[in-house]
Amino acid sequence: MAQQQGQSSSRGFAAMDQKQQRAIASMGGKAAHEKGTAHEFSSEEARAAGRKGGATVSQNREHMAAIGRKGGAAVSQNRGHMAQIGRKGGESRGDGSTDVQGESGREGEQGDSAVQQPDAGQLRRETN
Numbered sequence: 001m002a003q004q005q006g007q008s009s010s011r012g013f014a015a016m017d018q019k020q021q022r023a024i025a026s027m028g029g030k031a032a033h034e035k036g037t038a039h040e041f042s043s044e045e046a047r048a049a050g051r052k053g054g055a056t057v058s059q060n061r062e063h064m065a066a067i068g069r070k071g072g073a074a075v076s077q078n079r080g081h082m083a084q085i086g087r088k089g090g091e092s093r094g095d096g097s098t099d100v101q102g103e104s105g106r107e108g109e110q111g112d113s114a115v116q117q118p119d120a121g122q123l124r125r126e127t128n
Contacts, residue, residue, distance in 0.1 A: 013021060032038035041049070058064055076082055 013024070016024075029038065
């Protein structure tokens with residue numbers, strides 16, 4: 001029987017279920033370690049391999065965009081976390097978004113004190 005191009009028959013290792021494949025692969029790894037021929041990465045080798053893989057993966061812009069969307073959706077579901085991010089952003093900009101009394105927190109600017117800000121030509125009065 002002739003096979004069509006692009007299709008392969010499942011024979012040997014490929015025909016086994018995943019559990020069997022993992023068991024055989026595990027035995028091979030253990031045997032290599034016992035024999036002393038298994039390669040163990042040093043920290044530097046592992047770093048270099050990670051950089052190489054990361055550079056390759058990051059070239060696929062669609063894949064990276066999908067990862068970003070998935071992460072953003074997961075994080076944005078945590079409302080407490082998002083509120084904390086917003087507070088930190090306001091603090092780092094120095095816009096005074098966390099100040100209670102309306103002080104801007106920026107040098108050289110005045111706050112919204114009722115006495116300092118004229119309203120349509122008239123001074124507002126403090127009611128404290």
